[in-house]
Amino acid sequence: MSRRRRVSDSSIIGRRRIADHNCQKGTIFPSFLFPLFRSLSNTTTSPTSPPPPPAVAVIPKQRCNLVPNHLQSALISFNRMLQMRPLPPISQFNKALGLITKMGHYAISLSLILNKLQQFQGIQVDLYTFNIAINCYCRLNQVHFGFSLLGSLFKRGFTPDGTTFNTLINGLILEDKTPEAVELFKKLITTRDIEPDVIMYGTIVNGLCRTGNTVRAVSLLRMMEEGSGKPDTVVYNTIIDSLCKDRMVDDAVKLFTEMNEKGIFPDVVTYTSLIHGLCNFGRWEEATEMLREMLDSGIALNVHTFNVLVDACNQGRDDEQGRGGT
Template identity: 80%
Template sequence: MGHHAFALSLIHKLHFFIGIQVDIYTFNIAINCYCRLNRVDFGLSLLGSLFKRGFTPDAFTFNTLLNGLILVDKTPAAVDLFKKLMRMREIEPDVVMYGTIVNGLCRTGNTIRAVILLRIMEEGSCKPDTIVYTTIIDSLCKDRMVDDAMKLFSKMNEQGIHRDVVIYTSLIHGLCNFGRWKEATEMLKEMLNSGIAPNVHMYNVLVDALIKEGMAKEAEEFFDVMTQRGVDPDVVTYNTLMDGYCLHGHIDEAMRVFNNMVDKGLHPNVFSYTILINGYCKKMKIDEAMHLLREMPRRGLKPDTKTFSAMLQDLDVAIHNVLINAFCKDKKLDTAKALFYNLSSKGLHPDVKTYTMMIQGLLDEAKELFVKMEQNGCLPNDVTYNIVIQGFLGQQKYHEASILLKEMIGMGFSANASTSSLIVDLITTKGLDPTLREVIKKFMPKDSHGMHDIE
């Protein structure tokens, strides 16, 4: 049931308070619980206790520890432990143990090493199963090695190894990413003829591929196909379709899909709202975007874990950025400022995009915002520097522009085309201004057009 901490508490009570002797099975459960709680270090400590009590760890013990090491991104340590077990020959690695190491290698981008391990399995007594092949084929597809994945898939067929919807989905996704539609279609037909029913994830892959090809209408037709085969679209399916419509400027179509999703009894998530808010802002329909922004808390879209909370905060800032940008472009600067300062009251931190947009919209307050930005630990990028320098030059604040230009160059950034053009234009009209001359000397090379006029 996933209540690992409670299970550990029960084991502790059984042993220390009730006096029930702990056996190898209980040790394995405790080790597994610690690994699931990302405390593989405690699990390894229990392994030492297990040896002291005279127990012999079995394959399950080591499988659990190997998986625990991989879960905390210690795949090299897991591989070392696996190699040690192979050398000692006290434990005969089973297909689960091999599969665990293959998964760890693929997760860390070591697909080729996983393939080598697969060859060892094929030549040895412990033959690879569907899970091992699926893991490697999926990793090959993600590494854009689709042809190698296809060869491995054919080998599975020759050896009579069962192929499931997961492995077909990986291959179809890989083929779609390369625009190999004919092969992807043939593979889908092969899967259906084999009696393997597509699941919602496969349909999501196909919908996403069609969307990327600009075929939103065709993607929506898949909804009917899904329903006819007894597979209901999920929130991911609807979000993908909505995103496709928004990317092509069809916000009304995206909203229609959103309403259909709600009518089907599905609950939109934060990504659903982000897609629509972004779409409305690109169309400068700010009122609709604000309505959706206010609706989100009423939907109960609140983070429930630390990780998810951080993700939602990033998304919340991104949503505010979209709105602030739209209000600045629409010259509704008071509303943009209200949204900007509302971020802090909500415990959110403006990012470099937020500050840059505010500076661009409020050039009169650029200096104050630039200082505030650095004080809050948000370092400006090249876009920020160029916008502020352009603002200073436009306001004839050449001394400030000179200081900032020097700082920008020191940070490894350079003036963009707009800044360069502005400086060149100023050479002819303000060339004799001493402060401006310093700006130009710092920026323009000796042989630049107009430079000889001010030397």
């Protein structure tokens, strides 16, 4: 393939280059992202060098008499669309790519984008295609290449949306780069380029709680309450569970009460975290009351709740034996 050949919108994804200070005139790349790129460049693999190409997906030519396979069906559908003339709109390819990605076959999705779509000049990728590719890189723990695609996205004149940045933030957290994720989140709020939604807030809250920064997660919760992205049950659950694990059960119970007062309904995850936390402190009566309230609300126990109750019974029995001197 000649280097002088005009690069299509599809093949631009395959470039995987990061925009820098020497970008051509007209590039609208936010300056606040440069420090983040520099921090990511300290990784083992430089984000300016191309990643190992994903294995080319083997696409069956026809359906075989095997047990039905969702991945195989999606690949067959993708292959058939490539044979159509005129070619289907990119939304149809995105639908197939989305299904494959949801099944967890991230390398295959990347292979189809980089090694299949780019072969056809008639296919114009869109923001959704970029978002799928960025998500795949993030899920493969290659967030630096996700940021490379962000640079290409800006160069092609696309405007990233909340999904784009939420995917990158989640990718940073998956690679234990929570400080960088928080920094990116703060910059997005400061510049008002993106209005964070409950999903983005929830992603940051999860990252903070995973790294033991529960107090900061609570502060972020208060910020959410004052803004447009109101916290939901998932956000409350994340913080309540983290508070319990940090042995701050009283704070977790207070947040649970506040949650109810605001009309945000707890679920089995909420109750299980609180029951577990109360049992760890030997507060059996409160744990029993919490269990009763859960059942009265029509919330069924799951496997985790059952395991927590079994452990609590064993712990209570051991405590009784200890007090009895046996």
